[in-house]
Amino acid sequence: MxxxxxxxRGHTDTIILTQLMEKDSYGYEINKNxxxxxxxxxxxxxxxxxxxxxxxxxxxxxxxxxxxDGPGARRRYYxxxxxxxxxxxxxxEEWRETRELLDALLTxxxxxxxx
Amino acid sequence: MxxxxxxxRGHTDTIILTQLMEKDSYGYEINKNxxxxxxxxxxxxxxxxxxxxxxxxxxxxxxxxxxxDGPGARRRYYxxxxxxxxxxxxxxEEWRETRELLDALLTxxxxxxxx
DNA sequence: CGATATACTTCATCTGTCAATGTATTTCTT
DNA sequence: AAGAAATACATTGACAGATGAAGTATATCG
Numbered sequence: 001m002x003x004x005x006x007x008x009r010g011h012t013d014t015i016i017l018t019q020l021m022e023k024d025s026y027g028y029e030i031n032k033n034x035x036x037x038x039x040x041x042x043x044x045x046x047x048x049x050x051x052x053x054x055x056x057x058x059x060x061x062x063x064x065x066x067x068x069d070g071p072g073a074r075r076r077y078y079x080x081x082x083x084x085x086x087x088x089x090x091x092x093e094e095w096r097e098t099r100e101l102l103d104a105l106l107t108x109x110x111x112x113x114x115x
Numbered sequence: 116m117x118x119x120x121x122x123x124r125g126h127t128d129t130i131i132l133t134q135l136m137e138k139d140s141y142g143y144e145i146n147k148n149x150x151x152x153x154x155x156x157x158x159x160x161x162x163x164x165x166x167x168x169x170x171x172x173x174x175x176x177x178x179x180x181x182x183x184d185g186p187g188a189r190r191r192y193y194x195x196x197x198x199x200x201x202x203x204x205x206x207x208e209e210w211r212e213t214r215e216l217l218d219a220l221l222t223x224x225x226x227x228x229x230x
Numbered sequence: 231c232g233a234t235a236t237a238c239t240t241c242a243t244c245t246g247t248c249a250a251t252g253t254a255t256t257t258c259t260t
Numbered sequence: 261a262a263g264a265a266a267t268a269c270a271t272t273g274a275c276a277g278a279t280g281a282a283g284t285a286t287a288t289c290g
Contacts (some may be wrong), residue, residue, distance in 0.1 A: 009277090098118055
């Protein structure tokens with residue numbers, strides 16, 4: 001994991017919501033997908049992940065249910081709510097803005113004497 | 116300020132270092148520049164700003180000195196050190212990586228049955 | 231003379247992250 | 261069959277960065 005996590009702070013919920021926009025899922029699977037999508041460059045710490053689920057359930061963005069008792073360890077599935085979808089949209093727009101802001105703030109300006 | 120600050124958490128130092136890469140500066144001026152560069156969309160809270168100076172001085176990335184006693188309130192100027200320049204470079208690269216990671220993580224994938 | 235802008239400082243509090251630890255089941259290896 | 265590894269979730273205490281609030285001080289403008 002090459003990216004220091006503090007930089008991604010605040011994006012945890014959005015990353016999870018993005019996956020729940022596609023389909024219901026559970027913690028372990030979501031984290032495997034994060035690894036896959038980033039080619040192993042990033043993954044959530046377990047505590048971070050499950051803390052986020054709690055937080056988002058409380059906020060009403062996701063709901064939870066236990067998976068059917070099949071083979072393997074029991075899974076707690078999460079589904080995104082309409083409020084969650086709205087929140088995802090808002091945060092996605094925010095990300096685009098943030099990206100532009102930071103691109104502007106992390107670039108050195110030319111020294112314009114005429115300015 | 117339209118961007119929720121938690122999203123920029125962890126970037127505070129990098130934003131300040133960027134400005135010190137150009138020239139020595141002081142808190143108030145740096146913050147005005149942030150406002151200018153973001154067209155008023157963002158500015159630091161004072162406590163955030165001065166906490167960051169303390170932190171970076173301690174880390175050896177910047178040094179401080181009092182400005183000449185001219186007109187107006189006294190100013191505490193900051194200069195970036197070589198270690199600070201190295202750190203800036205590292206963080207700038209990190210930002211580029213982060214941007215790509217988040218672009219990947221906040222995008223919904225197509226449902227490829229063939230995948 | 232009072233308001234506003236400039237300029238810096240400290241402290242208590244809040245929030246998200248995470249190391250550590252624990253529980254439980256299944257599958258793979260030897 | 262025993263032991264290791266993978267799957268899967270949960271909780272707790274500690275830590276670090278951000279910030280509201282309050283304070284200090286000087287200069288300018290009406």
